[in-house]
Amino acid sequence: MTVQDTPADLHAFTIGWEEWHTRQEGRLAAPHGFLAITGLHWLGEEPQRFPDAPGAWTTGAEGVVVVLDEGEELVVDGAPVRGEYRFGVLPERGGVNAVWGDAVIEVAKRGGHDIVRPRHPDAPLRTAFTGTPAYPPHPRWAVTGRYTPFDAPRPTTVGAAVEGLEHVYDAPGRIEFELDGRELALTAFPGHSPGSLLVLFTDATSGVTTYAANRALALEPPAADGTVVLDFNRATNLPCAYTDLATCPLPPAENRLPVAIEAGERIPRERGGA
Structure with a gap:
């Protein structure tokens, strides 16, 4: 048993996740969310x-x-x-x-x-909203990766939840990480605050237990040496997972992960999720 798997640490990790998820749900279901x-x-x-x-x-x-x-x-x-x-x-x-x-x-x-x-x-x-189903949080899904900035931001065109619509983002770099012994990578987009990052992705759970089109993971600014934590327990649904009245972007093709990320938010009840 590792330190992070002790009952006390698992409890603290779970409490931290629950507090985060409560804030996330609050923003979604705000009076004008x-x-x-x-x-x-x-x-x-x-x-x-x-x-x-x-x-x-x-x-x-x-x-x-x-x-x-x-x-x-x-x-x-x-x-x-x-x-x-x-x-x-x-x-x-x-x-x-x-x-x-x-x-x-x-x-x-x-x-x-x-x-x-x-x-x-x-x-x-x-x-009528009663909350979003999610996988039980576990530290094994919080991994450290390495961010490598591109020489210059790369304009990246992606599709949207609305057919025929496209979004263009200036991708600043790429994140490489390992999960269950597999080398993986994600193209990152700018986050909502200076230096932060956002990754849009799908994985082997998409369309099975998680929303088919996309999930999002917000990341803190990378450290000076490029390290960055990807806590997939905090992978969230975008608004299009709940309503057809959203124009959410889809992940770039290279962000379709060939592994099952059994962490984070699942298919909303509004789309038939359990």
Whole structure:
């Protein structure tokens, strides 16, 4: 028995994982989290109205515009707006959250397309949510790898949960690691905070006990010598695992691991998971 396999250490490891998973579930099921989304609306040059958002919406060379009817109001950056409001040209993977009563209207760009994605706290998917099934955590799935940066970030095109949509990421490097005696590697994308990394992957459990399209693993910035910990116990589902109203990226081809990662989040109950 190794030190990390002693009952006390296993208990501490499990408690740490449970605290992390509770925070993860809290973000997902927040009043305006991904489970609160009620529509995915693709904008064009012709004005469109939607049942779950106010106003008439268009987009063009100068960006997204909404024209609100008399009596309608959005709050953008803390300021109420009425009539015509111009959101302007949005950056890829960027967006603005406009408040409408107790709802938030997400205005964003995904895969080069402008979208409106309302989020309502009383969305049935959110109110019926009972949590995400996951494998019991175990230290054997937390492995140390080595990150090697590319000479320059490599533009990497991947598919999306929405058919025909593509995402492009500037991959900064590659992570090599060993699991059960097998040498494996993953292309890494930039994470949400400076220096952090994100890997999207599938494995032999995908479509069996874990969501078929993808899972994600957020990583802390590598150490000065390139070492980085991949704790697959913290592999999470992306929003597309729960709802068709998401535009999540798929993993690059080289991130399809030929081993079974029996760790992390499993198929959501919303998709028939146990």
